[in-house]
Amino acid sequence: MSDEKSGKKTPMCKVGKSGDLERIKRRVRDAKFVCTKCGRVARDRAYLCKPAEI
Numbered sequence: 001m002s003d004e005k006s007g008k009k010t011p012m013c014k015v016g017k018s019g020d021l022e023r024i025k026r027r028v029r030d031a032k033f034v035c036t037k038c039g040r041v042a043r044d045r046a047y048l049c050k051p052a053e054i
């Protein structure tokens with residue numbers, strides 16, 4: 001039921017709150033997008049709530 005447990009794409013903002021640093025580190029590697037709302041970065045726009053290309 002939970003996206004986090006099933007391993008699906010949870011927005012970085014929510015992952016950050018859960019403190020899953022290893023998952024975050026994999027997602028920010030080779031980042032191509034930045035969240036204009038929170039300032040987080042990720043390689044897939046699906047991980048961000050307000051993605052914009054870097």
Ligand SMILES: [Zn+2]
Nearest residue numbers: 013035038049
């Ligand atoms: Zn965000």
